[in-house]
Amino acid sequence: MKQVLQHRIDTTFAHYDVNGNGVIELADFYALAERLLQAFGEPASSERGRELIEAYDGFWDTLVEHCDADRDGRISPQDFGQAMxxxxxxxxxxxxxxxxxxxxxxxxxxxxxDGRVDAAEFSVLLRARGLSEAECGLAFTHLDTDGDGAISVQEYVAAVKDYYTNPARDTPGSWLYPASLQPA
Structure with a gap:
């Protein structure tokens, strides 16, 4: 069980290490934000662009607080795993x-x-994060827990929390990154 959760944390680390240099840095977070903004054709200077960058800044600050033991602005896989x-x-x-x-x-x-994130919109988000079209469809189907055809903030937050805390393989969170996060 613990192996499944550790695999998910390790894979998340690899996702955040955008430049692949073995550590997570603020530049990686900006690269992720830029990738998402480009996928949606949204300029960083727009209101939504600024909000996304500010959210990533806040997330980075929290990660540094909990993960960067030596305060060098670089988070190692070991520090990330323990702190997560x-x-x-x-x-x-x-x-x-x-x-x-x-x-x-x-x-x-x-x-x-329209205040909703439908399957097509959610697919753009997940493809920008490296998922295939098929994985996007699987994720959407399992994360739309109320079956209303949209992913809400509550559904997505619940899935992310489930992803990090529940080692079961058939829960909404286990489908967040369907193929890439299942241990062999």
């Missing part, structure tokens, strides 16, 4: 940080402005 368990899995930082970043991500994804 202490601060986010076992601690309360998750409930403070993730709802804000999820709200910014879903606001960005709501390209038609």
């Amino acid at each position: 368990v202490l601060a986010f899995v076992d601690g309360g930082a998750f409930d403070v940080v993730f709802p804000e970043i999820v709200a910014s991500l879903l606001d960005l994804a709501d390209t038609n402005g």
